[in-house]
Amino acid sequence: MLISSIWTELPFYSIEFPFTLPSVLACGAWLKNTVCVTRSHTALVSPVIGDLDTAQARSKLDETVLHMCKILNVQPKVVAHDLHPDFYSTHYAHTYAAKHDLPILAVQHHHAHIAAICAEHGISETVLGLALDGVGLGIDKVPWGGELLRVEGGYFERLGHLATLAMPGGDRAAREPWRMAAAALFDLGHTHEIALRFPAQPAVNTVVAMLQRNLNCPATSSMGRLFDTVAGLLGVNEIQSHEAQAAIQLQTLAASYSKVSSLEEGYQITANNVLDFSPLLAWLMQCSDVAKGAAVFHATLADGLAKWVALAARKYHCARIALGGGCFHNELLLQLLSQHLAENNLQVLYAKQLPPDDSAISLGQAWVAAQWYESIGA
Secondary structure, three states, X not given: OEEEOOOOOOEEEEEEOOOOOOOEEEOOOOOOEOOEEXXXXXEEEOOOOEOOOOHHHHHHHHHHHHHHHHHOOOOOOEEEEEOOOOOHHHHHHHHHHHHHOOOEXXXXXXXXXXXXXXXHHXXXXXXXXXXXXXXXXXXXXXXXXXXXXXXXXXXXXXXXXEOOEEOOOOOHHHHOHHHHHHHHHHHOOOHHHHHHHXXXXXXXXXXXXXXXXXXXXXXXXXXXXXXXXXXXXXXXXXXXXXXXXXXXXXXXXXHHOXXXXXXXXXXXXXXXXXXXXXXXXXXXXXXXXXXHHHHHHHHHHHHHHHHHHHHHHHHHOOOEEEEEOHHHHOHHHHHHHHHHHHHOOOEEEEOOOXXXXXXXXXXXXXXXXXXXXXXXXX
């Protein structure tokens, strides 16, 4: 339910729970930061403060926490934050907790994405969660973003992930899809094609050398980076001017094309439950019809994800599937995947009140922290 705040002209969200939870302050993530404060059976989520890379946004976070706690007459019993140690929201959470002598909990980013869906639906029982986004620090200190999780209240288990891809140049690869495409070409044994495909990129020879030496090429399981890879391979986008530009372009192209079938044998699920779309990438690198390539990519993606989830659902006897993360802004992917999951008699849970992106992270953190706090008998 969207309600009006009495201390700001912007709206904030009220999510009602089917049971009472202890009061929590959750400080959110780095991008699209929000703050969540719980009181009794209600969670209040602030308007989007923004990305915490400016002094203005950081001051706004400080101000938002103080105003929400004061106006709601809440003294939190526990503080939650993202697992990443360098986020300003993490630093603020530690400062606040120390000042008020409160317990503090780090919540893994993708656990929070799925927990936010559980919070919206009031479900504390076990769900399987498919968390698809750009990046979030994993418990192994590796950037995650394509995760299959089993979540129950304050607990989660990573069941599987997308096959990893190198990010030449680290975070810069998230802004330059051609770098992700270069990493895929390298993995597929087509290193010689990288310079031929991207002659306009002055760093192309440097990137090839980085890949060959595995220098500043962190691996990621991110679905967002997989979209970037495909955009680069198809020539849709080499340099992004804004976040998710390449992914949005792919969705638009796919939606404009006629319905297509999934690529036969376009993916594989390994023995250790890694979902690998390398066969699809190999096909896409030779595809000359950009719109068709985008459509086949979406169809194969939905098919592979559904198969992956359905196998886990049978193994863990769990029919509830929560879909969280910014990639589910993609309505075509959400529609295709939901249809496949429904055909497997699985119940699909997705964001309805909040967006599926990082603006919901604070809600998920609060949901996890409240149940963790109760479980330790604090």
